[in-house]
Amino acid sequence: MxxxxxxxxxxxxxxxxxxxxxxxxxxxxxxxxxxxxxxxxxxxxxxxxxxxxxxxxxxxxxxxxxxxxxxxxxxxxxxxxxxxxxxxxxxxxxxxxxxxxxxxxxxxxxxxxxxxxxxxxxxxxxxxxxxxxxxxxxxxxxxxxxxxxxxxxxxxxxxxxxxxxxxxxxxxxxxxxxxxxxxxxxxxxxxxxxxxxxxxxxxxxTGPSLALAAAKAAVDEGLDGDLASGLRLEAHLFASLFATEDRTTGMQSFIENGPGKAVFK
Structure with a gap:
């Protein structure tokens, strides 16, 4: 086939x-x-x-x-x-x-x-x-x-x-x-x-893959419920990204080189 x-x-x-x-x-x-x-x-x-x-x-x-x-x-x-x-x-x-x-x-x-x-x-x-x-x-x-x-x-x-x-x-x-x-x-x-x-x-x-996945989940899943539930989901996903290497890379690059110049792995 x-x-x-x-x-x-x-x-x-x-x-x-x-x-x-x-x-x-x-x-x-x-x-x-x-x-x-x-x-x-x-x-x-x-x-x-x-x-x-x-x-x-x-x-x-x-x-x-x-x-x-x-x-x-x-x-x-x-x-x-x-x-x-x-x-x-x-x-x-x-x-x-x-x-x-x-x-x-x-x-x-x-x-x-x-x-x-x-x-x-x-x-x-x-x-x-x-x-x-x-x-x-x-x-x-x-x-x-x-x-x-x-x-x-x-x-x-x-x-x-x-x-x-x-x-x-x-x-x-x-x-x-x-x-x-x-x-x-x-x-x-x-x-x-x-x-x-x-x-x-x-x-x-070339973007931060975990942050992009979190953003997609926050928008798509947030639309399926009420605003309060969506805000709780957003806060959870936001906090979880502080455990990622991409967050460290992005913020360090911003401080040292300005916005939009980070190279994410």
């Missing part, structure tokens, strides 16, 4: 992928539909990259033509309620595994990011969109709703009303509107999407 999710970990030797950066590439042409195999390979990739201390930032990429145009509708059409009652949790948890990678994750989106493809991009910390890309959650047009995080991550990102507009109508959003509503963080020509995402990841890869 062919591998549908490729993982490349850069070591900086040939300049294609920067050292410390991993690229997770969907490879199921023509549209990278997220069938069961893709979902499980994404889960495995997330586990691998979470455990690998040499990986300090991750780029999600679907290729030059398309990110992912959604779930495999043919596969869905063969499933009844009993089957999907089990599979829905597996589908959601496979993308959630990507969201829980404790490192900066950037989605590099070309072509279409629709349905499950949009939900996969939503698991990233940042989204770089091609200027001709199309975004959307068109599940309502199939008589269903998003089932891999769309009803939860999208409103947290762009607000409930805007999320309901996209989910209720199933309409596509172009790159300009996606940027305006906060669905994406940068819009560049299609030929520059991958290189832009790699450059972003490379900057994070």
């Amino acid at each position: 062919a591998q549908l999710v490729q993982v490349e970990i850069g070591d900086g030797s040939d300049g294609s992928v920067p050292a410390g950066v991993a690229v997770v590439r969907l490879d199921r042409p023509p549209m990278n539909a997220l069938n069961t195999q893709v979902q499980e390979e994404l889960r495995a990739a997330a586990a691998r990259l979470t455990a690998d201390a040499d990986v300090r930032a991750v780029v999600l990429f679907g290729g030059d033509k398309v990110f992912a145009a959604g779930a495999d509708v043919k596969e869905f059409s063969q499933q009844d309620h009993e089957t999907m009652f089990v599979d829905a949790g597996r589908l959601s948890s496979s993308l959630d595994a990507v969201a829980r990678i404790p490192k900066p994750v950037i989605a590099a989106v070309t072509g279409y990011a629709l349905g499950g493809g949009c939900e996969l991009a939503l698991t990233a910390d940042f989204r770089v969109s091609a200027d001709n890309a199309k975004w959307g959650q068109p599940e309502i047009l199939l008589g269903i709703i998003p089932g891999a995080g769309g009803t939860q991550r999208l409103p947290r990102l762009i607000g409930p009303a805007r999320a309901k507009d996209l989910i209720y109508t199933g309409r596509f959003v172009d790159a300009e509107e996606a940027l305006q509503i906060g669905l994406v963080d940068a819009v560049v020509p299609a030929a520059e999407v991958y290189s832009t995402a790699l450059a972003m990841a490379a900057k994070f890869a």
Whole structure:
């Protein structure tokens, strides 16, 4: 069985992928539909990259033509309620595994990011969109709703009303509107999407990895609870970083050389 999710970990030797950066590439042409195999390979990739201390930032990429145009509708059409009652949790948890990678994750989106493809991009910390890309959650047009995080991550990102507009109508959003509503963080020509995402990841890869992981946990987990709980979590994570070598390096460099010059191990 062919591998549908490729993982490349850069070591900086040939300049294609920067050292410390991993690229997770969907490879199921023509549209990278997220069938069961893709979902499980994404889960495995997330586990691998979470455990690998040499990986300090991750780029999600679907290729030059398309990110992912959604779930495999043919596969869905063969499933009844009993089957999907089990599979829905597996589908959601496979993308959630990507969201829980404790490192900066950037989605590099070309072509279409629709349905499950949009939900996969939503698991990233940042989204770089091609200027001709199309975004959307068109599940309502199939008589269903998003089932891999769309009803939860999208409103947290762009607000409930805007999320309901996209989910209720199933309409596509172009790159300009996606940027305006906060669905994406940068819009560049299609030929520059991958290189832009790699450059972003490379900057994070030289940062303090434990502090970045703590910052991600504080924001993501804090949003799941009330303000008081989030503040307690933040205080705990803040204090814990005073036990790290990166904190010592960063503060010593600041005192001796000024801000922004620390070299973290």
